Amino acid sequence: MSRIHSQIDTRSEPFAANRAAYAEQVATLRERLQWAIEGGAGRARSIERHLARGKVMVRDRIDMVTDEGTPFLELSSLAAWGQYDDGFPGAGIVTGVGIVHGIPCMFVANDATVKGGSLAPASIKKHVRAQQIAEENRLPTVYLVDSGGAFLPRQDEVFPDRDHFGGTFYRQARMSAQGLPQISVVLGGCTAGGAYVPALSDEVVIVKGIGRIFLGGPPIVKAALGEIVDPETLGGADVHTRESGVADYIAYDEAEAYAQVREIVSTLNQPRIDQPQPWCDVAEPRPPAYDPAEIYGIIHADARNPFDVRELVARMVDDSDLAEFKPRYGESIVCGFARIWGHRVGVIGNNGIIFSESALKATHFIEMCNQRRIPLVFLQNTSGYMVGKESEAGGIAKNGAKMVDAVANCTVPKYTVLVGGSYGAGNYGMCGRGFEPRFLFTWPNSRIATMSAETAETVLVDIRLGGLKASQTTEADVARIRAEVRQQYEQQSDPYYATSRLWDDGLVDPVHTRDMLGLCLALASRQPEPDARYRVFRM
Numbered sequence: 001m002s003r004i005h006s007q008i009d010t011r012s013e014p015f016a017a018n019r020a021a022y023a024e025q026v027a028t029l030r031e032r033l034q035w036a037i038e039g040g041a042g043r044a045r046s047i048e049r050h051l052a053r054g055k056v057m058v059r060d061r062i063d064m065v066t067d068e069g070t071p072f073l074e075l076s077s078l079a080a081w082g083q084y085d086d087g088f089p090g091a092g093i094v095t096g097v098g099i100v101h102g103i104p105c106m107f108v109a110n111d112a113t114v115k116g117g118s119l120a121p122a123s124i125k126k127h128v129r130a131q132q133i134a135e136e137n138r139l140p141t142v143y144l145v146d147s148g149g150a151f152l153p154r155q156d157e158v159f160p161d162r163d164h165f166g167g168t169f170y171r172q173a174r175m176s177a178q179g180l181p182q183i184s185v186v187l188g189g190c191t192a193g194g195a196y197v198p199a200l201s202d203e204v205v206i207v208k209g210i211g212r213i214f215l216g217g218p219p220i221v222k223a224a225l226g227e228i229v230d231p232e233t234l235g236g237a238d239v240h241t242r243e244s245g246v247a248d249y250i251a252y253d254e255a256e257a258y259a260q261v262r263e264i265v266s267t268l269n270q271p272r273i274d275q276p277q278p279w280c281d282v283a284e285p286r287p288p289a290y291d292p293a294e295i296y297g298i299i300h301a302d303a304r305n306p307f308d309v310r311e312l313v314a315r316m317v318d319d320s321d322l323a324e325f326k327p328r329y330g331e332s333i334v335c336g337f338a339r340i341w342g343h344r345v346g347v348i349g350n351n352g353i354i355f356s357e358s359a360l361k362a363t364h365f366i367e368m369c370n371q372r373r374i375p376l377v378f379l380q381n382t383s384g385y386m387v388g389k390e391s392e393a394g395g396i397a398k399n400g401a402k403m404v405d406a407v408a409n410c411t412v413p414k415y416t417v418l419v420g421g422s423y424g425a426g427n428y429g430m431c432g433r434g435f436e437p438r439f440l441f442t443w444p445n446s447r448i449a450t451m452s453a454e455t456a457e458t459v460l461v462d463i464r465l466g467g468l469k470a471s472q473t474t475e476a477d478v479a480r481i482r483a484e485v486r487q488q489y490e491q492q493s494d495p496y497y498a499t500s501r502l503w504d505d506g507l508v509d510p511v512h513t514r515d516m517l518g519l520c521l522a523l524a525s526r527q528p529e530p531d532a533r534y535r536v537f538r539m
């Protein structure tokens, strides 16, 4: 392997200016993450009431279940940001991977301080996404249930469709059938559909005094049957552990419940986080030779100025070592073998526009990684595939398609980080969301859209001037179209807009990315060898 020799002068003025600009972006990210934890209209009162009831805050609950000193990989923390009148910080649900007795588990935990833990459209999407990750990475799932169920004012957006509320129960049932344990702790209301979360679990703990499970709450029972009954008698811990058998264990407080969950997990007979399978090439981890915090100074404050993706790789991979593949060919894509936290990976990073040769090189490299059973890490920073007469004549469409095809069909685990622009079909070839990377993270400087705002302005004006309405279009119309399109593209390509809508698994600080990828790779390394191979065609 050869160590990347950084060309960055960390004492230069541009470096300091970039670093200062990026520090502001990171400060904004931290502020918004903090808002997801404790912000939102009327939230302070909800939190106060929650604590006054002797209940534990959602992240502390997860902390009480997981092994001391182990990381929690929280996902999509800023889901719903800027939506629903800012009424759903974090979409009212915390999801992520935590370690219990060395076994990685997916956590799906309602935040009862956000609209009673009820589920808005983004909350359902986040719940479903956590289950998809659990299924693909073969993780047991722990549900910490404290929820009012479907957010009723938006019931048409959360109830009926395939990936809505019903889909969460479908996944729960299917995962249990696949031998992926489903465990619930009932810490609040589980009403109507919500009752199926514990009812479909392999094992259920319910906390006396706060946990309630019923298909119809007291008001419905009164309306339907004229029966008057209090919630505890109808669906409390006593009735469910003694009479109905809907729950298996009673806990007299939350701490006892989490100790019981830990005991359940200790019996699951699932692979530990530190048990890589023989197909995985894992070595002793080594830190990068260059400080990951230097990434702040490498990314230009003005996004139009390019940077060499090798400089990022040098700050993300072990010992900054990269065995680069075809370094003299198709130079706008950098491919090479490296390690992240000891795990062998194939890195594919953009240095701008993707040309035919770059696409062919990447295709060849993906084939090799698939053949050798090496997971792939994509670092996206591209305005897309090259357009123009020469490029079309050179077959960019078919060469780009080879890359897209290789990404779609390779069976090794794939991970994607948006480290800059993610535009057009470049998003596809570089393993965007549609290509099902196991995890996809974005950086605060990233942008995602069909094309940049500048290009979109020109394209849409040209379409108007070439169409039926051309003769009636005034200069004022053109100016208005330009302004509207720019505003739309700038708003919609913003990474907060993207993360709010779950187009990623989290907007993250570049400095933490290596550690996050290390954990994600460790999850895959416990799994059986991927099955299909295709031969390596020279491109």
Ligand code: COA
Binding pocket: 042, 114, 115, 116, 117, 118, 147, 148, 149, 150, 151, 152, 153, 188, 189, 191, 192, 193, 194, 217
């Ligand atoms: N849809 C919409 N809003 C809901 C909701 C739901 N399913 N469940 C709770 N909320 C809202 C409340 O309107 C309230 O909003 P506000 O703060 O803007 O006034 C907030 O969440 C807190 O609810 P509240 O009832 O004050 O809290 P609580 O802790 O006393 O009770 C529940 C929590 C979940 C037990 C209770 O709200 C409840 O029973 N909700 C309805 C459950 C239900 O019937 N669900 C059916 C879904 S299919």
